[in-house]
Amino acid sequence: xxxxxPDWDMGDLEAKYRVHKLWRTEDKDAxxxxxxxxxxxxxxxxxxxxxxxxxxxxxxxxxxSCYGVGTDAIDLAYARKxxxxxxxxxxxxxxxxxxxxxxxxxxxxxxIPQADSYVRDGSWREGNMPLVTRVxxxxxxxxxxxxxxxxxxxxxxxxxxxxxxxxxRKRDDLPYTFVGDLVELxxxxxxxxxxxxxxxxxxxxxxxxxxxxxxxxxIIINISRGSTVDxxxxxxxxxxxxxxxxxxxxxxxxxxxDERFLRLSNVVLQPHHASGxxxxxxxxxxxxxxxxAAHFSGQALLTSVV
Ligand code: 8YV
Numbered sequence: 222x223x224x225x226x227p228d229w230d231m232g233d234l235e236a237k238y239r240v241h242k243l244w245r246t247e248d249k250d251a252x253x254x255x256x257x258x259x260x261x262x263x264x265x266x267x268x269x270x271x272x273x274x275x276x277x278x279x280x281x282x283x284x285x286s287c288y289g290v291g292t293d294a295i296d297l298a299y300a301r302k303x304x305x306x307x308x309x310x311x312x313x314x315x316x317x318x319x320x321x322x323x324x325x326x327x328x329x330x331x332x333i334p335q336a337d338s339y340v341r342d343g344s345w346r347e348g349n350m351p352l353v354t355r356v357x358x359x360x361x362x363x364x365x366x367x368x369x370x371x372x373x374x375x376x377x378x379x380x381x382x383x384x385x386x387x388x389x390r391k392r393d394d395l396p397y398t399f400v401g402d403l404v405e406l407x408x409x410x411x412x413x414x415x416x417x418x419x420x421x422x423x424x425x426x427x428x429x430x431x432x433x434x435x436x437x438x439x440i441i442i443n444i445s446r447g448s449t450v451d452x453x454x455x456x457x458x459x460x461x462x463x464x465x466x467x468x469x470x471x472x473x474x475x476x477x478x479d480e481r482f483l484r485l486s487n488v489v490l491q492p493h494h495a496s497g498x499x500x501x502x503x504x505x506x507x508x509x510x511x512x513x514a515a516h517f518s519g520q521a522l523l524t525s526v527v
Contacts, residue, residue: 223269226288230506234264253278262286262513268475268493270294276305284516286509289496290314292526293419293446300527307527308512311368313504314496318444319372321495322414325442325468328489330354335486354465357381362410364403364427365417365445366392373414385409407434412442419446429454432464439464444495447472456481459488470495
């Protein structure tokens, strides 16, 4: 295992397998070297993944089971080439991640954290809190209309938002407006929610031009991967007020994020926790364990990526 899972998963995994805990040891190379001929599976987490370098040290590796839907940190090409199966945890986390997308948007626009402080620190007794930005009825752009993007759209429709989206292709099964140019989508939108998969293909796709097009009244929410946003451009836009605000669950350098974010009052920050409910994490852990069990009993994998 590359990183810990909750106790309810650890108990079951340790009862069924001999578990080597990579995160617990200082000398990871030594741990890997001493068990390299025995390790047949990696249980990892979305943000930790499995590099080609790690997999190459494990000649008996058969499967990488990821606790998370995003597999951008797993070298899928290496896995494919070497006959290593890869599974993830789609669907079970969709609704919670979408909830946080909308929650962050409300938190930034309505300044919910600032309002909480306003009550706690006694400012309220000195006068009313300054007015904030409405969410309902606004123009929302969704960057990536996959499972999570579609779940966001469903929620935003209930807020009477006008919904448009950018993706590689138009989805004929959904009624929202497709905009094939990301800068144009940003120009048309008051809010952008980024739900794209991470990886090379989407790296820094939210760049200075997209942020400039979103404009001074625009709010951006990122619940995908830190890598999808050019953080230098985002920090500059937030610091100069060339966009209004941001709600961020993910960052380039997690968990040691750029400290400039901590000094900004127009951001709401989350510790990569969009799927972090007891309900979803139980379902994610179960799916990781079910995929491993299926593999080692010769059954079809439940949610295979490779
Ligand atoms: C998790 C995620 O936070 O699903 C993903 O891709 O990033 C998240 O749901 C992570 O994988 C848990 O370790």
